[in-house]
Amino acid sequence: MTTDPPIRVRGLAKSYGPVEVLRGVDFDVARGSVFALLGANGAGKTTTVRILATLLRADAGTATVNGFDVATRAAGVRESISLTGQFAAVDDILSGQENLVLVARLRHLDDPGAVADDLLARFSLTDxxxxxxSTYSGGMRRRLDIAMSLVGDPPVIFLDEPTAGLDPEGRVEVWRTVEELAEHGTTVLLTTQYLEEAERLADLIAILHEGRIIAHGTLTDLRRLFPPPTTEYVEKQPTLEDVFLAIVGGAKERG
Known part of the structure; x- marks a missing residue:
């Protein structure tokens, strides 16, 4: 196994006409870690992912994924990765098992049924x-989508806004799934605009703003960029998300 980081980006630039979307982006992602690329809409997150997944060519700079240059060895990159976009790429007409079996067959894997059963169990979808x-909830659809992306055990996975459009309960389901990916040693590049998502999941966070990385590091590193907090004694109220999840969870237990 190479000691190089599974994702390495240097000087990445991309423009659409006069609009500079990426203006010299640099970062590394350590093996088996969750790296969060944080930024507002239009910051360049999806463009970065599309370049790394060989779906888009950069104007300048270099990037390697699992040791393969994205510009000159695209086939090697594609064999090493899986990409889950903002919308679940699942077939509503098929069952969960049929979706997974289909992907396993497309990847020419032995015993597609066993592959499907293993992933269904791993993502709590056996029932x-x-x-x-079409009968799945938003969180279930997203979990199935991520399970499909793991058919064949790719070492690197890109999750582009994986919780966009999900309700709070569905978002928590996806967060647990991402945590399990990291526990299994998968390298995850996660793009998000949700601060609490990056705070909970990421080993390393990079903030992308107007096409540049303006800050990066662990959550502790980023907190050091701000003045020391003052100590105040206040009553901590639960957030609306805390209340929502508690009420929904209690209703499920009573039902």
């Missing part, structure tokens, strides 16, 4: 395996 995906 819904034979149901049409």
């Amino acid at each position: 819904a395996a034979e149901r049409r995906v």
